[in-house]
Structures are given as C-alpha cells and as structure tokens.
Amino acid sequence: MTDTNSSKxxxxxxxxxxxxxxxxxxxxxxxxxxGKEVTSSQELATRLGFSSAQIRKDLxxxxxxxxxxxxxxxxxxxxxxxxxLNLDMMWDVAxxxxxxxxxxxxxxxxxTRKGFRIAALFDSDPKKIGTIVNGVTVQAVDGMIDTIRQKxxxxxILAVPVNVAQKTAEKxxxxxxxxxxxxxxxxxxxxxxxxxxxxxxxxxxxxxxYYCKR
Amino acid sequence: MTDTNSSKxxxxxxxxxxxxxxxxxxxxxxxxxxGKEVTSSQELATRLGFSSAQIRKDLxxxxxxxxxxxxxxxxxxxxxxxxxLNLDMMWDVAxxxxxxxxxxxxxxxxxTRKGFRIAALFDSDPKKIGTIVNGVTVQAVDGMIDTIRQKxxxxxILAVPVNVAQKTAEKxxxxxxxxxxxxxxxxxxxxxxxxxxxxxxxxxxxxxxYYCKR
Numbered sequence: 001m002t003d004t005n006s007s008k009x010x011x012x013x014x015x016x017x018x019x020x021x022x023x024x025x026x027x028x029x030x031x032x033x034x035g036k037e038v039t040s041s042q043e044l045a046t047r048l049g050f051s052s053a054q055i056r057k058d059l060x061x062x063x064x065x066x067x068x069x070x071x072x073x074x075x076x077x078x079x080x081x082x083x084x085l086n087l088d089m090m091w092d093v094a095x096x097x098x099x100x101x102x103x104x105x106x107x108x109x110x111x112t113r114k115g116f117r118i119a120a121l122f123d124s125d126p127k128k129i130g131t132i133v134n135g136v137t138v139q140a141v142d143g144m145i146d147t148i149r150q151k152x153x154x155x156x157i158l159a160v161p162v163n164v165a166q167k168t169a170e171k172x173x174x175x176x177x178x179x180x181x182x183x184x185x186x187x188x189x190x191x192x193x194x195x196x197x198x199x200x201x202x203x204x205x206x207x208x209x210y211y212c213k214r
Numbered sequence: 215m216t217d218t219n220s221s222k223x224x225x226x227x228x229x230x231x232x233x234x235x236x237x238x239x240x241x242x243x244x245x246x247x248x249g250k251e252v253t254s255s256q257e258l259a260t261r262l263g264f265s266s267a268q269i270r271k272d273l274x275x276x277x278x279x280x281x282x283x284x285x286x287x288x289x290x291x292x293x294x295x296x297x298x299l300n301l302d303m304m305w306d307v308a309x310x311x312x313x314x315x316x317x318x319x320x321x322x323x324x325x326t327r328k329g330f331r332i333a334a335l336f337d338s339d340p341k342k343i344g345t346i347v348n349g350v351t352v353q354a355v356d357g358m359i360d361t362i363r364q365k366x367x368x369x370x371i372l373a374v375p376v377n378v379a380q381k382t383a384e385k386x387x388x389x390x391x392x393x394x395x396x397x398x399x400x401x402x403x404x405x406x407x408x409x410x411x412x413x414x415x416x417x418x419x420x421x422x423x424y425y426c427k428r
Contacts, residue, residue, distance in 0.1 A: 018421055021420070021421070021424070022414075022418075022421055023417060025420065026399055026417065030400065049403075085423055085424050086426055086428060087420060087423060093419075100322070101318045101322070104315045104318040108415070110399070111416070111419075114416045114420070116416070155419065155422065155426070178426055178427075179419070179422035179423065179425070179426055181419055185324070186244065187241065187263060195421075195425050195426075197419075199418065200240070201413065202240075202324060202325070202328045203237060205325075205328075205369065205411075206236035206301060207232055207299075208369065208409040209300040209305060209329075209393065210232050211232075211392075211409050212305075212409075213392075214300060214303065
C-alpha cells in the first residue's frame with residue numbers, strides 16, 4: 001500500500017502524520033507568499049495550532065530538513081514535502097456528478113494550481129452530457145469505466161447523489177481508481193488498497209453543535 | 215466548553231468520539247431508510263469500517279442504548295444521538311462568500327433537512343449584494359456583525375477567498391459566532407472557545423497521493 005513511500009525511509013509512517021503533511025505544505029506556501037524564506041517549527045506551530053515538538057517529530061519521519069538554530073529553508077522543505085506526497089507531478093482526476101457541487105468543483109481553479117487536473121467529467125443526466133464545464137466535456141457515466149482505464153486515471157472525486165454513490169464507487173475501483181474524494185454522505189465500502197477521504201459538511205457542523213450552548 | 219454535554223454524563227468525552235457520532239447518526243438514518251428498525255454494533259461496524267467494540271465503547275460514554283442480544287432500536291438511538299449533538303432544534307447559520315462554492319452551499323438542500331437553516335448570506339461584491347439565493351437575500355459584509363448579533367447566529371460557514379479568511383473569522387467571533395465551518399485553505403487563529411472545522415479538498419487529495427503509486 002505504501003511501498004513507494006515506506007521504501008524511502010524503511011518504515012511505515014502513521015496515517016495521522018501523513019494527514020498533517022498537506023497542512024505543512026499549505027502553510028509553507030502561505031509563508032512564502034508573505035515573502036518569507038526561512039521558518040521555524042515554532043512559527044509553523046503558531047500558524048497551525050500544533051506544538052513545535054509535534055511538527056519536528058512529524059517531519060523527522062522523513063529525514064532531517066532543518067538545522068538547529070537556523071530553522072527550515074521554506075523552498076527546500078516545500079520541495080521535499082511535495083516529493084514525499086507525490087506532488088512533483090500532475091495528477092489526472094475524474095469528477096463524477098456535475099450537479100451544483102460538481103459544477104463548483106469543476107470550476108475550482110485551485111485544483112490545477114495544486115497538481116490536480118480535472119481530466120474527465122461524468123454525469124447520467126442527458127441534459128448535462130455533452131456540455132462543457134471549464135473546458136472539459138461532460139460524458140455519459142455509462143462510458144466511465146472505459147474512459148478512466150484509457151486515460152489511466154487513479155483519482156476520482158465523487159459528487160453523485162447518495163443512493164448511487166456505492167455503486168459508482170465500485171465502478172471506479174473496477175476502472176482502476178485508487179483514491180476517492182467522496183462528497184456523498186455515506187461511508188463507502190471499497191477494497192483495502194483503495195483510499196477514501198470523505199467531505200460531509202453536515203457531519204462537520206454536527207460535531208460542532210455538540211459543543212454549542214443552546 | 216462542554217458544560218451542556220459533560221453535565222449529562224459527568225465527564226468529558228474525547229473529541230475523536232464526538233467526531234464519530236454524526237457518522238453513527240448518518241448510518242442509522244440510512245438503515246432506517248432501508249426499512250430497518252433494529253441494528254447491532256456489528257452491523258454498524260460493517261457499514262462504517264470501525265470495529266463493533268469501538269462502537270459499543272463510543273456509545274457507552276453517553277449511556278446504555280442497546281440490550282445484549284437484541285441490539286439497538288434505531289429510532290431511539292437516533293433520537294438520543296440527536297439530543298447529545300444538540301440537533302433536536304434548528305440552528306441558524308450565516309454563510310459568508312457567495313462565489314461558486316458559496317452558491318452551491320446556499321442551494322444545498324441537505325442543510326435544512328439536517329437542522330441547519332442558512333439564515334443570512336454575506337458577500338463584498340456589489341454585484342452580488344441584493345441578489346436572492348435560495349430565498350435569502352445576499353447582504354453586504356459590512357453589516358455582518360450587526361446582523362449576526364441581531365439574529366443571534368452562533369454558526370457560520372466561511373467560503374471567502376483565503377486572503378480575507380482570517381479577518382472575516384475575527385469579525386464572526388466578535389459577532390458571537392462559536393462554530394465556523396471553514397472552506398478557505400488556511401488554518402484560522404481563533405479563541406479556544408470557538409470551534410473550527412476545515413474542509414479543504416486539496417489537503418484530502420494530497421493525503422491520498424502519498425499512497426498512490428506513480
């Protein structure tokens with residue numbers, strides 16, 4: 001599952017550490033945009049709300065990136081994190097479901113800037129099939145498996161209604177997709193080698209209302 | 215911070231347990247829609263990809279909801295979870311930033327069905343101010359603090375550009391907001407009593423590419 005990466009360092013990195021790497025990358029980019037060239041685990045800690053010890057420990061899984069007393073060179077650490085996260089290349093992404101949300105996602109400029117090119121759009125609605133969104137033609141979901149196989153796409157964004165989400169995910173897996181960003185409010189059942197990340201704004205809101213006084 | 219809830223049981227519930235409650239609620243609703251009236255920790259485990267022991271342990275923080283051998287009565291457990299999460303009421307939500315994403319969120323029907331009413335929309339673009347989205351008039355962000363105070367809104371969805379996100383969050387806190395669902399790709403700095411949940415599709419994708427073979 002993590003052959004590529006664990007081989008870089010010879011041991012398995014905890015999933016929770018991997019989760020934080022994109023946040024480090026995002027913060028480093030922000031610091032760079034502010035004109036900074038060097039940062040410290042303390043500055044990253046303040047920006048991210050983690051402890052500086054945690055940041056040093058997280059990064060130590062992958063090597064030595066900073067020097068005691070002088071901190072981290074931002075451009076260098078960014079490059080290293082991008083390599084670790086396999087972001088030193090452009091990933092083609094299939095987006096399934098071009099409703100309100102799918103449409104907004106297809107137009108989200110940040111995907112391309114961050115290494116994810118929406119390379120195929122699919123929908124089952126005849127009125128949507130053939131339309132062009134952000135330069136990509138919406139195709140019928142019937143041809144999805146063939147197209148994804150042909151293009152060698154490994155990553156999909158699932159923005160379909162909840163009642164067809166599991167079935168669609170199974171087709172994606174059959175087509176060779178190994179990473180699904182799932183916007184449907186359902187826990188997908190997929191083989192262990194397929195990664196799923198879920199985005200459900202309701203679940204996030206409901207977690208917060210637990211802490212809200214009435 | 216957790217007065218309301220910790221008083222129900224007399225001790226603090228770990229944050230990670232609270233995170234899972236909305237997923238239990240979502241799965242119970244799904245089972246109910248499939249016509250089921252009773253479920254088990256084993257069935258919930260299969261649906262959610264957790265262990266049944268974990269589910270029993272999570273729920274035990276809040277009381278005894280099932281009987282050995284007969285399982286959980288779905289409608290009852292749902293009601294209990296909704297009470298625990300403060301979802302036995304409708305929450306007013308302010309949505310700030312009516313761009314592509316904000317527009318899709320304002321039109322997302324599931325918010326209302328799950329207890330969150332988009333009660334106010336704000337944007338800084340003069341072309342958007344005064345327009346009506348899903349029955350709600352977009353107001354100038356200048357009047358945001360007053361309106362949120364007046365309406366007693368405690369929850370906000372932040373869908374503004376990254377460069378104004380922190381400043382806007384500070385205004386929201388000043389206005390009395392205590393829970394922010396943040397779509398801007400930045401870690402917000404807010405007082406400890408304010409809860410923030412982040413949704414950044416890029417961070418989710420980047421976590422998965424770590425595991426993707428080139």
